[in-house]
Amino acid sequence: MLNTDIPDLIYLGRSRLHRNRANLIQTLHTVAALTDLGIDTRLYLPPWHRPVTPQQRCDEMGITSKIDIRASQWLHRRWPLSLFPRLHKRMLSRAKAVYVRSPELSLGLASQGIRHHFEVHTLQPMIQRNQLSQVIELHRQGIIDQLLPISRSAAEALIEAGADPQRIHVSPSGVELEAFQRQPELDSRGLANPRIVYLGRISRDRGLDILTRLAQANLGQVLLVGDCDDPVPDHPALQHRPSVPHREVAKLYGESELVVLPYQADLSHADGISPMKLFEAMAAGRPIIASDIPPLREILQPGHNALLADPADPDAWVQQVAELRDNPQLAKRIALQAREDVAAYSWPNRAAGIARAIGLL
Template identity: 45%
Template structure:
């Protein structure tokens, strides 16, 4: 076995709070935990201490993280690959989720694995599909790792070789949720609903506002308002600024019903694998979610969640009322969610990828 590390090259900025960064950190950490030494390269970060930032995300400070100035957008990427070519060529493997990084790797003839987060917006609308399929068929992109079956179908229909397409949904740090209090159905008389993430007009947050306005429960919105999104904080909800990622499980522990109101027109709705879904499962609360095909890959109506029309506010209210009136159903959904989460640890995910790619 090659003793060199797996090299993961990304362009997420450590001083920002995006989902891609959180995912990249967990992926790199989990590869290392399962016995695949991993070196994660990111662009430089503004005004942050790396160790403190890793603690914010609940990541082991021993992570081999390198902030390389040549990954800054001002340098266009090619100097990074010129400087790191020897290291990349000797690596156990190369992994990325960034299409531009993948393109430069391909141009340098470096075989790699490409994780696909958004097949429709990035590959089809962004015009990247011919490049991805072309290099995949030439085995420069050795494996494609879409995060949903829907994304895999898009890739295969475009010409990807099915035997080198591995579906790997996102995951959750199960240990971070292990100490949460169990679901308490007696709290459903006036439940608390918590949302954590980007606050924008296209995230279905009006559902939380409506539930609060009608006195059905307490709504808590936590996060940063997306600039230019048209979102205004509703008067009837409790709001908090962004919290470090390691505090997220505690907030789920304060919730009684988890709402995932993804609208169908969301840019990523056709192929996403939202980390919020896996966090919701791990929290062990009854889930009400948008009835979207990509969510039905992981949730089953009345078995692991209640699935409702994402655009019908009254359907969301009716689902909450149903849980309030049928406490047995609420308990079963909460238990089923926690059980479903057990199959989605980051370590399990990366072990599956590493074995298929020959890194273990």
């Protein structure tokens, strides 16, 4: 059983500590920033593979705060997600706040009548699994107190579905500013033959066809870094590396001239996306070309801090890369502006907004 001490905030996650996934990185940085605010926070995760340790994972991500991370077998996917809330209902009910980012965990908590807050990352899967209507009803009843979508687009969809707009707080992803802003400013001379980088899972719904088209256009070298869901075509200007530890991401951006984020409209979470890699590229001061979809337009303004392109038109991406290659002044200007604009999206700012929304600040 758990210790009898009750933290102010209990954060229940489904991320596996041994996997290098964005949801784990976001969770650990958010919990660390909440802890730094003086909020007694405890994170429960499913069991992880040894010899990985919480300290090792935090070190890899540049997290220096000491955070309370505990493994619980009752959060393992083999068990119903109502089991942890059922077994530890007393502890969860006595904490000042309980926080989740999984609809399954939210519904599991609700089945035990435990009031909590739910950070919303994806809407379409919830709709397909008939979860959204349940979440909205529980929100209206107050069992789910605050809904925290990661984009305004997702917030608007929640309100349209019946959520209380007074209990919604938009909380985009974040970035460790210092690590990425240590990278040198863009050297515009490299734009003559730019190194174009994409980081993340590699698949057609994340723009593999666009990335391939950029390589075929011979505008520069295209580097894809991440795990593959779809095969990468063989082309001399198209390189692939497997995913890297998060501490190496800043260096990869620093060694590039352009960053592309070609998310497709049929990506399951395209309706509410807030990609951490977007804020990292902004903080690294690299020109960004991104898909012209509503959640990204919340952060990016074409010609101001990025260029946007139609995700269904690969040739439009070729034209945008050519525009930055031929207009280094524009590339430099939008890169510097992105680095300035991203200051609002630090992890401490994100944590403070969440803490205020859920009544802990």
